[in-house]
Amino acid sequence: MLIARVVGNVISTQKHEDYKGHKLLIVKQIGADGEFCGPEMIAVDGADSDAGIGDLVLVIQEGQGARYAARCDHPGPIDLCVIAVVDMIHVSE
Secondary structure, eight states, X not given: OEEEEEEEEEOOSSXXXXXXXXXXXXXXXXXXXXXXXXXXXXXXXXXXXXXXXXXXXXXXXXXHHHHHHTTOOSOOOOOEEEEEEOOOOOOOO
16 A cells, blocks of 8 residues: 555546546655655545545555455456545654
8 A cells, every 4th residue: 555645637538438437546656754756646536535636545556456445346457546535644753
């Protein structure tokens, strides 16, 4: 799992039948210091959280787990799935 910030949305007029009804978000991983690290990635909003740009989210990155979290009963690939909106992060040193 990783923590990421939603930086955009993917809007498509045509999409594969397996993904109809699933919101796609562009997320970018953040580190414990709150700074961005790594590339932007596309994630399915499996939490039906209505997460939007600027929201901090918890993302699962693993095919079968991501598909299960997104409640998909199709064999189409899902690499990332948003499973929660994060309210607060507390790091103790």
